[in-house]
Amino acid sequence: MEDEVVELCRELIRIDTSNTGEVDGPGERVAAEYVAEKLEGVGIKTTVLESAKRRTSVVARIEGTEPSRDALLLHGHLDVVPAQASDWTHHPFSGEIADGCVWGRGAVDMKDMDAMILASVLDRARTGRRPKRDIVLAFLADEEAGGKYGAHFLVDEHPNLFEGCTEAVGEVGGFSLSVPGDRRLYLIETAEKGLAWMRLKAVGTAGHGSMIHDDNAVTELAKAVARIGQYQFPLQLTPTVRRFLEAACEAYGVDFDPKDPEASLPHLGTLARMIGATLRSTLNPTRLDAGYKTNVIPQHAEAQIDGRFLPGYEREFFETVDALLGDKVEREFVHYDIAVETEYEGNLVGAMEEALTWADPGAIPVPYCLSAGTDAKSFATLGMRCYGFAPLRLPADLDFSGMFHGIDERVPVDGLQFGVRVLDRFLDNA
Template identity: 55%
Template sequence: MSEIRNFEDEAIRICQDLIRIPSVNFGEGRGDEEAVANYIVASLAEVGIEAKIYESAPKRCNVIARIKGSNPDKPGLVVHGHIDVVPANAAEWSVDPFAGEIKDGCIWGRGAVDMKNLDAMILAIVRDWAQRGYVPERDIVLAFFADEEAGMTFGSRWMTANHPEVFAGCSEAISEVGGFSVTVADGKRLYFIEAAQKGIHWMKLTAQGRAGHGSMMNDENALTTLTEAVAKIGRYEWPQRYTKTVKDLFKEVARVTGKAYDEKDLRPLLKEIGSTARMIGATLQNTANPTMLEAGYKANVIPGTASAVIDGRFLPGYEAELNETVRAIVGPDILIETISHDIALEVDFDAPLVDAMKAAILAHDPEGIPVPYLMSGGTDNKALSEIGIVGYGFSPLRLPADLDFMSLFHGVDERVPIDGLRFGVRVLNDFLESC
């Protein structure tokens, strides 16, 4: 028990250390992962694990290490996390977002949930392996990526394009946002394992019109044309579209709660999963949310052009529907340009790797119920999938029933429960030693 306690405590310490290194990604290439990358390399070197930094641009750093397994015939596993975090406005927080403070049974700070908690668990486990001479059966490639929070351009995308050799021999991967508990009826705990992700299509809409004086009549006002289209997109009711992953999740929700399962409309079951419904609800359909507007330079000048940004997210298999619907809504006279695009993913939940995840969870929570889910956002698994690596979200946490976990991602007062982290590092260790 002392050995387990040691790497649990290590995970807590390392998580605090990582939070205290502000690796903020401001987007548009403005980020700095250098200090946190150096910390990871030093942490691994301390126990004899060699790691290498791959710098994609000044201060944009990725870290790779390979732990050789005992069976060279078994494909390797990529265990990856990102080391950048989104900005935090300290004035909005009740604690210093970069202090790694422990309060009310949680570690507080930017990155505590997204995702320095998993980075810490990975480091604590492999440091423990090295210190006790444990050798896994398969090769384990540790990857700590830059730039996940701003499109992966300087992180996993750059690594897979420029250094695919570091992933040679690997067939599967695990990373963030999966294996966390959601408490439903009668205190039953579902553990959501990420097996699918929506795709991304960020679009810029531009309307052209006739510039003129603000005091005059103008029936070719670009801003009017644009905002009418944006309002239609924002209010559009997207049809329900259910993928296999979504159906499998809600069949379990219905079974566990004793509620009716109606495949024509799964929305009534959303209330059974509490605050997680905000994210899961977005996986029942495509979405397109207006996020930015730009037009004009003076109060009495009608602009000749106006633009808006739409955050489009499509389900696996429904990209064409998203694009065709947006075009039909805005009409032929508004220009649509792609700002950013990324693929959707859906992988097999009936797989030996998933069986190992389930077994590890049940070993530490025999009443737990592992289930697949589709994530409304995306992870670095998208980049790895393009070099043939099948990825899942598995960063286990047992969470308090009343914790609004999804609101902590990019949120004010981000924090991770210490008991959940202790649970997670035990489960993750068992999984990695058995897979």
């Protein structure tokens, strides 16, 4: 199992599933067929569904020994963000092993977790080890562009595939952060920010660039974009974030000040970027578009904004956005999705904690909030409690948060092997 997880990860990375946000890319079809073939090869029946040309997902159900229990969903996405080979030390679609790591786009986001799930369930099928509860597997398209062709499609069009699932486990959780005393915090995701990608539009009067114009769409849009880009939301400490910071401060031997939670961040190293973004909602201008000639004042101007709001603060977020826009700029969604937060308690959490401490006696499992979003948003709409648990024991000096969508994305080989041991142990008790 530990050898197979490495090869599975490498083989998945070699399948280019780059997602540009459009439907004209390579899609996930080849990767989905690869996964389906692996599962069918050990007797696990699969359902392969295509929402658009080459936008393909795979779903399977493994029957448990206790059919009266609710089912558990394990989900991972097959698509990755694009990568330019000339920027990388090793080709992003090579799956090369170097310096103790598997390199390539998707190594941590999230073909590593796809490989862990596959390696565990393949080994369990070959050895006749059945889970206690039904396990639904979902390998999904389009997560990197919001899930329209993947998780959202399945939830909207094929919800029967997830019948009985009350809990879900996916990406960006269970990874380690080294703290003093040869101990490691393992961050289990129990919350994630909501997503509001917005297009701003301003309309003015077109005219000659040599004349005086008081109704310039570019000017109005630029003022709104500047207000948004310069605005900082107040600190808003959610229950998940507070619990994480309290545990982190205790591990580092420092006091936690709820009135100044940002004072905790310097202790977190590179992870401070991710955690810091969960202390407040955010708005970041990302695109501008107007005009077609230097001496022509355009009638229309547009910008795009990446907005992320904390669980429980959606109403205040959009009230603030509308106030910053002013009267002459309108907004529409490029993509919207909910914020989610669930309790850090119950048997499933206990199984995660037990598996981590079994594999690493220095483990300190803690909940945390993800500053980005995952397919958990879709499955939460079906009433599932959603967690991020893709376990990895990481070197203390690895910039893990920088691996996501970054150049030279890679995952330690021993981290992958640790992860599949933990995930397999977790499935024994989930």
